[in-house]
Structures are given as structure tokens and as C-alpha cells.
Amino acid sequence: MAAETVRSPSELIGGTDERGLAAAGLACLDRCLPLLAPDGAEVLRPVWAAIARADAAAWGEAVAKVRVELDGAGGEAAGDGGVVTMVRAMADGIPADWAEAPLRAWAERCSAAALAVHRVHDVTEDGPLHAGELRRQLAVLDAVAHGPTGLRRARELSVEGGRVLRAVVSRRARTA
Template identity: 60%
Template sequence: MTSVVSVAGRSLRELIDRADERALAAAGLACLDRCLPLLAADGGEALRPVWAAVARGDGRAWGEAVAGARTALAPGNGLSDRDSGAGSGPGAGSGPVSASADAEAVYGMLAAAPGNWTADALRGWADGCSATALALHGRYDAGAVPEGLVERCRAGDAAGAGPLLAGELRRQQAVLEATAHGPTGLRRARELSVEGGRVLRAVVSRRARTA
């Protein structure tokens, strides 16, 4: 039986296509925030100014905050765990995916954040963050994501998705739905990011203990 996950009758891809600048910025940032445990053990503070810029819809503040977060979370600054081997990647010891590869993917989301506050730039970034976050969660479900599964989920067909991937899909949709009506939805977006980050942090911690 095919499982279809959508919010207000729209797939994730449709929600991204219809979103405005603030919703797109929030969607991409929320994906990054939820995946941050794979990059830094305690890096959430670095994203606070970015969230504040999204709340204001301030393009200049956005660019400055993104640049500051890149510096704070860069390798060797004391926050990032990218090269420390901290944690345990999915399938550790038995597959090609490593903790450092996951961290690279998460930092790549931040590195790709556009400095310009425009719908086109932010839509491309949010779309890329969506796919990356879903793929990372899928790896922690089973160690490997079947080809095409992420895009099928984003199109509305979640058949075959494991619990972590399905949960991330629901959160991404909920963020876009919450922010579709303006800045009042940002509190919900942040709550979903905190919730998702806790889930992934618990999985990483459990893998580390059993590795």
C-alpha cells in the first residue's frame, strides 16, 4: 500500500515552490538546525543570529549572520566536531558512510546558504537542504538510502521510508506550512527544529555507545 505524506494536500516540493523568502529561509535553516548534532556537539548558539534575521526578514542581517555562523562552525574553531571523530555515523564499521562524511554534508548546507535575500536564491538553498537532511536521516534509519527514495518522499510518496526519514519529512512540511502565513509561524519552526535535533542527537549518542 502506498503511503502519501502531505500537508494541506500539497507535497513537500509543492510547498517549497510556493513559499516566500522568509518561509524558504526558515525551511533551509530548520533543516540545518535539526542536523547540527552531526556537525557540532554544542553549536546551536551559532544559529541564533540567523534565526533572528529570518524573523526580521532583514536581508543584510541575514547575510551577516550566515557569515558569522560559518566562522563559528568552521573546522578548528573549538565548536565543530567535523574532524574529531566524535559520535558514530550510520553503519559505522560496516558501511561507506562515516561521521565525518555526515558532518561535511551538514557544513555544506551552511556553506551553500546564499548571502542574498531573494526568493530564487533561497528556494534553491532550501530545496538542497531539504534533500540533504532527508538523506542524512534516512542513513540513520538503515545505513543506506534506496535510490530515488528521498525524491519520492519529497514528491508525496513516503512508501519505504524509515521512521527517522518519515519524521524529518513531516517536520519539513510542518515548518513550511507554519511559515506560510508570515513570521508568526517561526516559533513553531524553531520548536520543530529543537525537537528534531533532540531526536537525532539521541540516535547519534546511542550509536556511539554501541559502536
Template identity: 50%
Template sequence: MSLVELIAQADDRSLAAGGLACLDRCLPLLGETDDEALRPLWSSLEAGGAGWADELTRLRESYAGVDGDDEGAQLVRAMLAAAPGEFPSGGLRAWAEACSSAALQVHRLLDATDDDGPLTAGELRRQTHILDLLTTASGGLRQALVVSTEGRRVVRAVVSRRARVQG
């Protein structure tokens, strides 16, 4: 099933997790980030959304003063800003779609090509795999988090390598 079809068929929890996973993988573009920064939001999803609004507010505040004006950082800030303040929310599908597109664009920027290079292809695979995990009986949030963590490490390595080359 395609990514578009998976998003169209996803429930609120899967949409929130899909958007959160995209944000999670792209956070390294905002500089040094705590690997546990999004863990409270993941835990909130596990608990049916309890505390989502408070944890989202805390996360937004923690990244409010973070530098980074390049296009990738702007896309990540937009993902965070657009996250629905309540869970569940009627805005989850639109947010998940926007996060998916933004994360793919971030990876295109990292690939430094308008075509789908290896980073973009990997991101597309991760997004599809995460939604597959969330919509099957055998999958769940923990497995989605593992896949997302792997993707964040890839992005962090690319960002770090570029910083060393430029600096």
C-alpha cells in the same frame, strides 16, 4: 500538500526558514553544538533579513574547523556552505530544496537504510509541518523553531547513542 509543492509555493522568508530549520536539525552531526548557534539567523529572519550576511559569516567561521568526515557531516557542511549570503536572494529556493534533500539523506543515514525508516519519516513530517506553519496565517517562525528544536533533539539523541555504542 506535498513537500515539493510547499517549497514551490513558498516565499523567500519561508524558504530561508525551511532551509535554516533543516540545517538546525542536522547540526549535531558536526559534534557538540550550541543550541543557540542558529538563533541569530532565526532572529534575522524575524527582522526581515537584517544582519543575515553577518550572522551567516559568523556561523560559517564558528564551524570552519569542526571535525567529522562521514557522509552526514559532509552533507551538513554543504548545507551551511551553500546558504545564500544575502537575504532575500534568488538562490533561496535552490538552497531550501538542497537542504530538504540533504536533511532527508542525513536521516536515511541515521536510519541506516535506503528506505524511509522512522527517522526519515519524522524528518519529512517536520519539513512539511514547518512549511505549513510558515505559509498559513496562524503559523510563524516561533512555531517553526519549536518543531526544528524537537527534531534537533532527536538527531542529537541518535548521534549520542551511536557514539556510546561505538566508543
């Protein structure tokens, strides 16, 4: 039996529909958002709901609300490796339109940014934190490929990933 080839997030994003693209991008942002806004996960709930309904109007309203609520969140911390800037770009880049092209571009940028954020906080360039983020991204893309039923799993993976990243950052801050 031949070994299964592991696909990259970029390859999987290439074959995903609007709902999956929105969920993939939002999941990356959701995992990293605590570095910008510690209570930011709650801000994203209406956006997750809009994805579940695949409702373009609700999406646009929820995105506008997120922008207002995150305006000014998270100042740049010295020595953070540009992490806050990367997370801010993910949040600011959420497309207002529920359309394949802007959602695909945003999902790809979020994937790359989330991997970079995890790499900055990892013990080595491609260490366990980065590897865990890559696994979560692939799992989210796999879950959303199953339609709306996969959104719950995508959200669970995001919550778990956010907790892991917060714990690592907190631990490093205590030992610094």
C-alpha cells in the same frame, strides 16, 4: 470525502516566499547541525532573528558570522556515511543574499540533505527517523506559510528534531 493529498517538501518550497524559504532551509540545518558542531544551535540564533525581521542586512551579517564560527567544525568520522559532509554543505551553502532564487535553491538542497542524513541513521531506508524528518519538514513549511508567527513553531520543530537525531546517533555510538 476525498483523502487529502500529502504534498512533498519540494512542492511546498516552490510556493514559499523569502522568509519561508530562509526558515525552511535553516530549520533543516538546525536539526542536523549537532552532527557537525554539537553546540552549533546557538550559532544559528542570529540567523533566526534576521528571518523574523526579514532584514536583508541582518541576514547577511548573521550568515557571515555563522561561517566564521563553523569554520573547521566537525571532522569526517569513519563510517558516518558522509553525514558530516552533507551537513557541512548545508552550512556552507547558506546564501549571503536575501533573495528568492538563492534561498529557494538552498532550501531545496537542505531539504534533500536533511532527509539523506536521517536516512543514513535510520534502521531501514525509509524508516521512522526518515519519516519523522519528512513530517517535520512539512510542518515547518506549513508553519512558515502563516508568516512571522509561524517561525516560533518552526524553531520548536527544529529543536525537537535535533534532539531526536542526537539521541539516535548517541544510542548507536554506545551500542557500536
